[in-house]
Amino acid sequence: MILERLGTGIGWRPEIADAVERMAGIDWVEVVAENTCPGHLPESLRRLRERGVTVVPHGVSLGLGGADRPDEGRLRALAERAEALASPLVTEHIAFVRAGGPRTASPALEAGHLLPVPRTRDGLDVLCENVRIAQAALPVPLAVENIAALVSWPGEEMTEGQFLYDLADRTGVRLLIDVANLHTNHVNRGEDPAKALSDLPVEAIAYVHVAGGFERDGVWHDSHAHPVPPAVLDILTDLASRVAPPGVLLERDENFPEPAELEREVAAIRAAVAAGGAVSGGPWEPSPATPAPEVSDATRQRVGLAQTAMLSSLVAGTPVPEGFDRVRMGVQARALAAKRADVVAKIAPELPEILGPGYRPAFLSYAQERPMTGGYRRDALEFAGSLLRAGRLAGGASHRRLEQWWRERSGPAPRRSLTRRVLLRRG
Known part of the structure; x- marks a missing residue:
C-alpha cells in the first residue's frame, strides 16, 4: 500500500493547541495516542479534522521490542484511535518499555x-514477529521509529542502518526516521548518521521527526524541550538529498516557546528539506514475503532475561550487567528517575503544590526504593501512600491535604486500610 504524502506537520499538544490551529502551512499533526480518548476528542483536534488536516496517532507504550508479544488491549486501543481520527497510518517505537514477569520469573x-x-x-x-502481530491487528499501515539512547548494548551484531533495513525488508513495515535521534546516537554512541542513512531503505520512510535537545558533560539529552540545533537540520538535509520525505514533523513536548518561534522552527525545517533537493523515490517494495517461523520461547526468554537485567539495574539498583558502560548506565538511571518525577508532577500537579520544594527530593528518594510497576498514575498514588505510611508529614496541614488527595483517588479497600494505619499511628 502506497502511503499518502503528509507534507509539513507539528506535534499537537494541549498547551499549544491554539497556536497550532492558527499556524499557516501546517498540513498535518501528530498526537500521542495514549493521551487521546476516541469518544472525547479535544475540540481543537475536531476543528483541525474538519479543515482537512490529517491527524496521526503516535504510540509510546506498546513496547514492540520487548520480549513478550504485544498486548492485545494496547493494540485495540491504538486501532480505535486510528479509526476515530480517520488516520492514514499509526506509529510506534523500536524500543522496549517494560521487562520481567512470568517469562523471567522476576518482578514486572x-x-x-x-x-x-x-x-x-x-x-x-x-x-519482527511483534511487528507482524501489530500489523495484523491494526486497520491502517504501521510505521516504527528509531529511538535515541544513552547506552549501547554489548555484543551487538548490526549497525542501526542494517537493523532497520532487515526489519523493513522482513516485515514490510514503514519507517519513521527521527533525525534528532540519529544525532543523539552520534554524540552518545559514536554512530555515524550518514552511514545509518546510507544503510537503511530510505524509500520505506513514512515520515520524519525533527526535535531539539541539549548537551551536558558530553552526553546529548533528547529533551524535545529545546530549539532544533543546526546539526539536526544538517542530518535532515542529508536525508532529503537521498529521498523526498513524504512528511516532516516538528516535535516539542514541553517548555513551549512563543508561536512565532515555533513558526520559525517549522520554516527552518522546510528550508532544510528544500536544500536536500531530492525527488520522490519509488514506492517501498520489501522482499517477497515468505512464511516466517514462529520465534521460539527460548529466544524470547533470552531477550527477556537480558532486558530485565538491564532495566533492573536502571530502576531497582541491581548490579550493572557485564559489558555495559557503568557511567552511562548511571546517567540513564538518573535520567529515568528525573523523568518519573517530572511526569508524576505533570499528571498529579497537586503533589508538588502540597509538598512544595520537598516534592522532588522526596520523590527521588522514593524512586530509589520503589521501581515503577504500573504506569505513572499508579506511581503517583503509591508515592503519596508511601509518604502517608511513613508519617513524614504527620500532624500538619500538608498531611491532611495529601491524605485527602490520596483518598479521593484510591479504591475503597486501600483507602480503609491506609486510614486505619494512619489513625493507629496518630493514637
Whole structure:
C-alpha cells in the first residue's frame, strides 16, 4: 500500500493547541495516542479534522521490542484511535518499555521510557514477529521509529542502518526516521548518521521527526524541550538529498516557546528539506514475503532475561550487567528517575503544590526504593501512600491535604486500610 504524502506537520499538544490551529502551512499533526480518548476528542483536534488536516496517532507504550508479544488491549486501543481520527497510518517505537514477569520469573518492571533494543539476531527476530502481530491487528499501515539512547548494548551484531533495513525488508513495515535521534546516537554512541542513512531503505520512510535537545558533560539529552540545533537540520538535509520525505514533523513536548518561534522552527525545517533537493523515490517494495517461523520461547526468554537485567539495574539498583558502560548506565538511571518525577508532577500537579520544594527530593528518594510497576498514575498514588505510611508529614496541614488527595483517588479497600494505619499511628 502506497502511503499518502503528509507534507509539513507539528506535534499537537494541549498547551499549544491554539497556536497550532492558527499556524499557516501546517498540513498535518501528530498526537500521542495514549493521551487521546476516541469518544472525547479535544475540540481543537475536531476543528483541525474538519479543515482537512490529517491527524496521526503516535504510540509510546506498546513496547514492540520487548520480549513478550504485544498486548492485545494496547493494540485495540491504538486501532480505535486510528479509526476515530480517520488516520492514514499509526506509529510506534523500536524500543522496549517494560521487562520481567512470568517469562523471567522476576518482578514486572516499567521503564516509563523508551529503551534501546539489542541489535542482535535474537532481538531482531523478536521485534519482527511483534511487528507482524501489530500489523495484523491494526486497520491502517504501521510505521516504527528509531529511538535515541544513552547506552549501547554489548555484543551487538548490526549497525542501526542494517537493523532497520532487515526489519523493513522482513516485515514490510514503514519507517519513521527521527533525525534528532540519529544525532543523539552520534554524540552518545559514536554512530555515524550518514552511514545509518546510507544503510537503511530510505524509500520505506513514512515520515520524519525533527526535535531539539541539549548537551551536558558530553552526553546529548533528547529533551524535545529545546530549539532544533543546526546539526539536526544538517542530518535532515542529508536525508532529503537521498529521498523526498513524504512528511516532516516538528516535535516539542514541553517548555513551549512563543508561536512565532515555533513558526520559525517549522520554516527552518522546510528550508532544510528544500536544500536536500531530492525527488520522490519509488514506492517501498520489501522482499517477497515468505512464511516466517514462529520465534521460539527460548529466544524470547533470552531477550527477556537480558532486558530485565538491564532495566533492573536502571530502576531497582541491581548490579550493572557485564559489558555495559557503568557511567552511562548511571546517567540513564538518573535520567529515568528525573523523568518519573517530572511526569508524576505533570499528571498529579497537586503533589508538588502540597509538598512544595520537598516534592522532588522526596520523590527521588522514593524512586530509589520503589521501581515503577504500573504506569505513572499508579506511581503517583503509591508515592503519596508511601509518604502517608511513613508519617513524614504527620500532624500538619500538608498531611491532611495529601491524605485527602490520596483518598479521593484510591479504591475503597486501600483507602480503609491506609486510614486505619494512619489513625493507629496518630493514637
